[in-house]
Amino acid sequence: MPGNWCSLYNRPSKEVMYMRTGIANLPLHGHHCPRWLFDRMVKLSSAIIEAVVEEYGPGEVLERLSDPFWFQALGCVVGFDWHSSGLTTVLCGALKQGLRPRQHDLGIYLAGGKAMASRKTPSEIEEYADRYGLTVDVPCLQYASRLSAKVDNTAVQDGFQIYHHVFAFTGDGRWAVVQQGMDQAGGWARRYHWLGDKLDSFVEEPHSAVCGEPARAVLNMVALESAGAREASLYLAQRPDEVIRTLKKIADMPADKFKTLNLPAAHPVPGANRIEKTLARLYDLQPSTFEGMLATEGVGPATVRAFALVAEVIYNAGASRKDPVRYSFAHGGKDGHPFPVNRQDYDRSISILERALRRARTGDSDNLKALKRLAGISAFV
Structure with a gap:
């Protein structure tokens, strides 16, 4: 791989x-x-x-x-x-x-x-x-x-x-x-x-x-805190029958029992039947790492959610819900903010920069050095 x-x-x-x-x-x-x-x-x-x-x-x-x-x-x-x-x-x-x-x-x-x-x-x-x-x-x-x-x-x-x-x-x-x-x-x-x-x-x-800005509901399987969930997911990838059986049990759980899992509303429990083919493929391939499992064709958000859910239910290996989430203007903006684009100024900027690049290619880098000095001065303005 x-x-x-x-x-x-x-x-x-x-x-x-x-x-x-x-x-x-x-x-x-x-x-x-x-x-x-x-x-x-x-x-x-x-x-x-x-x-x-x-x-x-x-x-x-x-x-x-x-x-x-x-x-x-x-x-x-x-x-x-x-x-x-x-x-x-x-x-x-x-x-x-x-x-x-x-x-x-x-x-x-x-x-x-x-x-x-x-x-x-x-x-x-x-x-x-x-x-x-x-x-x-x-x-x-x-x-x-x-x-x-x-x-x-x-x-x-x-x-x-x-x-x-x-x-x-x-x-x-x-x-x-x-x-x-x-x-x-x-x-x-x-x-x-x-x-x-x-x-x-x-x-x-x-x-x-x-x-x-953090998103309202997140499943973050690459967080450090999700190490246990990743390990359990890889283990479950070799036990498709256990995953399907547990998902079906979860689907039949009363709502008050289910709330403790704290699943985001945007990511419902995946149907067991929808991921059986993917689970069978993983079982055949036997990936040795979570990365290899993630890279497998067909492994999508529903499969990852299923593993995370079953890992939490069976092994108490909860996945992280933490969201992993700092302008300048020279020529205006398309919609006139903060001011309309002035085509003449824009074309002049293109011309100056292209001319500096042409001269730099012939060994005359004075213009580029001047632009660099200007950038240094502007940092203190």
Whole structure:
């Protein structure tokens, strides 16, 4: 299984960290980005990323994309709504389109996108590797893409269904993920950031410095406190008959007996019949770790909830209910907040940055150094 043998950028798997670096909560907005603004976003956002690569290298881009504050600020700088869920999908789309012509020169590649485009992520990773002759471990990157989405959608059940997934990686196999889930009933979206660097595990506290408004009802199987529930779930994966039998007993329990389990209303007890096929598959595969169980095809939120529930009922191994959840404006915003986008100023910014990048490529980096000094001065203003 890739999670056990993958060696990102020539380091053994036990020295590779799968870190979720932050979460952003955003109201759901359904408005479209006007073409005149999107075309400018493509130019300016890609020029900013190119400037970061020129100054710090492609690995720095991954670190910045994995920072929810920097990502939000970038969306504001290029003129999108400061608090809209659309900032995630539109900005990622603009970056992917703008960087595509020079991605090999820059050494950074973007795969995936919104809805059906997200499902093409594994094939796009493979396509980039074949087209550019990259020596990256393709199955390892595909596994990282799939597991980061599955953790946020299945192992952490916070009411947000993942519908957008962008996987960024470099030519030496480093990676980052920006993905977003939707709670249509509540009118909110939640964006999750991952950085495949440093060390630990997909399935025990894979996140760091995560802030935000806690969701009302959460099942968090990757919390440290859920270690017992994960162990019991793996044990139960080898005993499908016991799981089905217990689920049926729970379904027949009187309501007053059931309340002590404190299950969230948004995640009802799964029907035993619905998960029998998945339990049979797990029994045949006999996964040796919770991560391997989570990575198994067909293991979704209902299966994880079933194991968590049965583990609590039989073994008193309760799962955590803890939710694992910090702008700048330069050109205004799409909806006129805090002020309307001035197209002339926007085009001037694109022109200045593109001219600085052209000169940097010929060895004249004075303009980029001036921009860097300006950023340093602004930090004290």
